[in-house]
Amino acid sequence: MGIRTPFAERFSLTYPILLAPMGGIAGGRLAAAVSNAGGLGLVGGGYGDLEWLETELALARQGTRRPWGVGVITWHAGIEAVNLALRFRPDVFFLSFGDPRPFAALIKDAGCALICQVQDVDAAQQAKAAGADVIVAQGTEAGGHGAVRAALPLVPSVADAVAPTPVLAAGGIAEGRGLAAALMLGAQGAVVGTRFYACQESLGHPSAKRRIVDADGGETVRTHMFDVVRGYAWPAPFTGRALRNRFTARWAGRDDELARSLDEERPRYQAAAAAGDFETAVVWAGEGVDLIADVPSAAEIVQRIGTEAERRLGMASGLIV
Amino acid sequence: MGIRTPFAERFSLTYPILLAPMGGIAGGRLAAAVSNAGGLGLVGGGYGDLEWLETELALARQGTRRPWGVGVITWHAGIEAVNLALRFRPDVFFLSFGDPRPFAALIKDAGCALICQVQDVDAAQQAKAAGADVIVAQGTEAGGHGAVRAALPLVPSVADAVAPTPVLAAGGIAEGRGLAAALMLGAQGAVVGTRFYACQESLGHPSAKRRIVDADGGETVRTHMFDVVRGYAWPAPFTGRALRNRFTARWAGRDDELARSLDEERPRYQAAAAAGDFETAVVWAGEGVDLIADVPSAAEIVQRIGTEAERRLGMASGLIV
Numbered sequence: 001m002g003i004r005t006p007f008a009e010r011f012s013l014t015y016p017i018l019l020a021p022m023g024g025i026a027g028g029r030l031a032a033a034v035s036n037a038g039g040l041g042l043v044g045g046g047y048g049d050l051e052w053l054e055t056e057l058a059l060a061r062q063g064t065r066r067p068w069g070v071g072v073i074t075w076h077a078g079i080e081a082v083n084l085a086l087r088f089r090p091d092v093f094f095l096s097f098g099d100p101r102p103f104a105a106l107i108k109d110a111g112c113a114l115i116c117q118v119q120d121v122d123a124a125q126q127a128k129a130a131g132a133d134v135i136v137a138q139g140t141e142a143g144g145h146g147a148v149r150a151a152l153p154l155v156p157s158v159a160d161a162v163a164p165t166p167v168l169a170a171g172g173i174a175e176g177r178g179l180a181a182a183l184m185l186g187a188q189g190a191v192v193g194t195r196f197y198a199c200q201e202s203l204g205h206p207s208a209k210r211r212i213v214d215a216d217g218g219e220t221v222r223t224h225m226f227d228v229v230r231g232y233a234w235p236a237p238f239t240g241r242a243l244r245n246r247f248t249a250r251w252a253g254r255d256d257e258l259a260r261s262l263d264e265e266r267p268r269y270q271a272a273a274a275a276g277d278f279e280t281a282v283v284w285a286g287e288g289v290d291l292i293a294d295v296p297s298a299a300e301i302v303q304r305i306g307t308e309a310e311r312r313l314g315m316a317s318g319l320i321v
Numbered sequence: 322m323g324i325r326t327p328f329a330e331r332f333s334l335t336y337p338i339l340l341a342p343m344g345g346i347a348g349g350r351l352a353a354a355v356s357n358a359g360g361l362g363l364v365g366g367g368y369g370d371l372e373w374l375e376t377e378l379a380l381a382r383q384g385t386r387r388p389w390g391v392g393v394i395t396w397h398a399g400i401e402a403v404n405l406a407l408r409f410r411p412d413v414f415f416l417s418f419g420d421p422r423p424f425a426a427l428i429k430d431a432g433c434a435l436i437c438q439v440q441d442v443d444a445a446q447q448a449k450a451a452g453a454d455v456i457v458a459q460g461t462e463a464g465g466h467g468a469v470r471a472a473l474p475l476v477p478s479v480a481d482a483v484a485p486t487p488v489l490a491a492g493g494i495a496e497g498r499g500l501a502a503a504l505m506l507g508a509q510g511a512v513v514g515t516r517f518y519a520c521q522e523s524l525g526h527p528s529a530k531r532r533i534v535d536a537d538g539g540e541t542v543r544t545h546m547f548d549v550v551r552g553y554a555w556p557a558p559f560t561g562r563a564l565r566n567r568f569t570a571r572w573a574g575r576d577d578e579l580a581r582s583l584d585e586e587r588p589r590y591q592a593a594a595a596a597g598d599f600e601t602a603v604v605w606a607g608e609g610v611d612l613i614a615d616v617p618s619a620a621e622i623v624q625r626i627g628t629e630a631e632r633r634l635g636m637a638s639g640l641i642v
Contacts, residue, residue, distance in 0.1 A: 002642040120539050121611065140461075141471035150462035150471040150608055152502065153493030153538055157611035172474030180505035181473060183640060184633050185498050217474055218441050287471055290442065290478035312505050316637035319504060321323040 001310055002038065003179075007134060007166045007188035010113075011067040011091060014038025015306035016189025017179065018136075018168060019196050019298075021071025021094050022144060022284070023047060028059025030201040030298055035064040037302035042094050045072040047232070048081040057088040067091035069115070073145075074098030075235055079106075086110045096138070097145055097238055100130045108133075117170065117191070119147035119237070124158040128165050135162050136191050139171025140222065140241075143194040143286030146171070147237045148222075152185070159186035174288035176308020183313065192305065194286045199298045205276045208283045209295050211243055217290040219244050225251045226282040228258050229269045241286055246279040322631055323359065324500075328455060328487045328509035331434075332388040332412060335359025336627035337510025338500065339457075339489060340517050340619075342392025342415050343465060343605070344368060349380025351522040351619055356385040358623035363415050366393035368553070369402040378409040388412035390436070394466075395419030396556055400427075407431045417459070418466055418559055425451045438491065438512070440468035440558070445479040449486050456483050457512050460492025461543065461562075464515040464607030467492070468558045469543075473506070480507035495609035497629020504634065513626065515607045520619045526597045529604045530616050532564055538611040540565050546572045547603040549579050550590045562607055567600040 002008070008016040017039035019026055023046020031041030041064065043056045053070075060068050070085040071094030082103050085093065093107040096117035107114050108131055116127035117136035127135050137158035139151025151171040159167045169182035170191035182190045197204050198212040222239040225248065234240075242248070247269075251258045258265060272280035296304075323329070329337040338360035340347055344367020352362030362385065364377045374391075381389050391406045396419030403424050406414065414428040417438035428435050429452055437448035438457035448456050458479035460472025472492040480488045490503035491512035503511045518525050519533040543560040546569065555561075563569070568590075572579045579586060593601035617625075 003640050004642045005640065121537060122539070139471060139473065141474050149538055150460060150493055151473045152460065152471070152499060153462050153495070153607070153609040153611060156496070156498045157538055160612075172471055174474070175477070177477045177506045178473060180637070181502035184501035184505050184637065216442060217470055217478055218443070286474070288474040290474060290481075310641050313637040313640050316501070316505065316634040319324050319326065319634055320631050321325045 001307065003183070003306060003309060003313070005183070005188035007168065011040055013040055013067075015302060015309070016168070017302055017305055018042060018189060018191040020170065020191050020193030021045065022193055022197060023073065025197050025202050025204050027203045028056035028061070028063060030196065030199070030203070031060040031068050032063025033201045033298035034196065034302060035066040035068045037299035038306070039302045040067060040069065040092065042069040042071045042092070045070055045077065045081055045085065047073065048077055050080060050084055053081060053084060057085060061088045069094055071096060074100055074103070076232070077103070082106060086112065096136070098235070100127055100132065104130045118158065120149055120154070121157050121161045124162050128162045132165065134166045134168060136168045136170050137187070138191070139169070141172035141287040142170050143197070143220070143241050144284040145234065145238045145240045146222070147239070155182065155185040155187050172286055172288040174291040176305050176310075176312060178288070179305055179309035180312035183309070194288055195292055195301055196298060197285065198292050198295050199301055200295060201298045205278070207276045208278055211278055211283050212285050212289055212292055213294060215243050215285065215289040217287040220285055220287055220289065221248055223248060224255050225258055228255055229262065229265055231262070231266065240282070240284060243278070243283045243285050322628065324504070324627060324630060324634070326504070326509035328489065332361055334361055334388075336623060336630070337489070338623055338626055339363060339510060339512040341491065341512050341514030342366065342390075343514055343518060344394065346518050346523050346525050348524045349377035349382070349384060351517065351520070351524070352381040352389050353384025354522045354619035355517065355623060356387040356389045358620035359627070360623045361388060361390065361413065363390045363392045363413070366391055366398065366402055366406065368394065369398055371401060371405055374402060374405060378406060382409045390415055392417060395421055395424070397553070398424070403427060407433060417457070419556070421448055421451045421453065425453075439479065441470055441475070442478050442482045445483050449483045453486065455487045455489060457489045457491050458508070459512070460490070462493035462608040463491050464518070464541070464562050465605040466555065466559045466561045467543070468560070476503065476506040476508050493607055493609040495612040497626050497631075497633060499609070500626055500630040501633035504630070515609055516613055516622055516626075517619060518606065519613050519616050520622055521616060522619050526599070528597045529599055532599055532604050533606050533610055533613055534615060536564050536606065536610040538608040541606055541608055541610065542569055544569060545576050546579055549576055550583065550586055552583070552587065561603070561605060564599070564604045564606050566604075
């Protein structure tokens, strides 16, 4: 079985399911596991720690013979990280959050497919102009960094704006119903993040995975405060969606005050993060957490999403009178 | 042709498309037109002007022999408005924004189906406990009042929480791709608002309809300010999604200051609203405005959404290998 779209065919996928390149979470072992299960696994380059990236890229490269890829935070990435990643010959390179033009030619000249993630229609058109082979329309319900528009209306709008460039949907997709819906919206596949955070191969802390399992979708919030305390100067319009905790309650509406308290707050935050104290440290998570109730293997997640989407798609024509 | 779900069958609908009961916009003529086209038309009771309501209910009652209904703002509605509406023998009664319990028994005892619109999973469970026959999961992308959770992950979460009670999706659905996606998410139909605002039979001002046609999805904002200036004390967590204009730019982040300036600002606002000056007056609209490019008849909209959804659903099984 499997789900066929032009995007899935291009990368020989059984199911058009991409692992979101979650920084520090989507390591090489997880990326390889997703690719081996018939999805497309991406290593999350995050803020560009070159040693970490080299280790994880090697694990992905060695871990799968199927197509795989890597993603970086565009505004933060350096040319060293991009060149390092390209040396491992990934099949796809995923750029999100910023202008893709500084890296687009380099990536495409290396024979690597360029996937650009965007959060609005204007950025989609810019990504197309920059040479994107595939465009991801990311809704505000997504975990981690993103912006304000919701996926259900954004995906068809982006698909119309960049046709015939293939579009994928991201945001709040944690199971087969979401993938089937994405395909009906005109997407050729779905990017899945939070669901893979809470899987066995993810590099997330076990306590963070447990929090995702326990949380409901009303317990997430889009905020700057984790960027402020960590010292990352994210440009507008990006904020990060995370689980609410004591830290978000304490600093709600007080980004400026937090910024003035960093001498005290940053060491405290770093200690909490090191200790796995997620009442202070961030757990990036999307509104799909309602739909996440366990910590299975990555292969099991790919299989579940794929077969449930198949089941829904198979019933669709039966709805027509 | 048509799309069959248990909800559609219960009300003999050709397509499971509900007209959102937009206050002051969804009058009796529009409701009847949607029902006559094979959808389910609802008169929008809004803030409960009894004379307006009686006129519009009579138009709906006289305008269609098919099932139709009425909706009110639950926290604001008085028992007089509910009783008045029930005298016109609507087939469905749509309660949104507040505790449905004060009216649930009255509505159901009148033989009228009770549809409750909710914005999160807890409220869905409360609506089910109150006796709702159908529950609408409304995403933040919806125009007009609503809350923060996005539809793509909310709809399946609500469907799981209240099964086997039928669920409809609302928010950002303006065409057939959205309806097809809603059905894949586990909904039995879709509530459509903004798309019908910009139709011939809607009571919206022609300039407001033109603004919806011209706007893109990034031009909407969720705000309290139009409630503040009009003097409606909406309870948490509800805000209204509207098109950005000079008024929203001027008062952004200054709700409190606006509240202190009402002696001057309210008459100015009311004059603008009366004059059709939508640089000051509100145009409620959802993020689906990207997908709206004309002002057709209501019947044409039902037909377009329905046939496009049929086309997408009909192709779905072809995606399976």
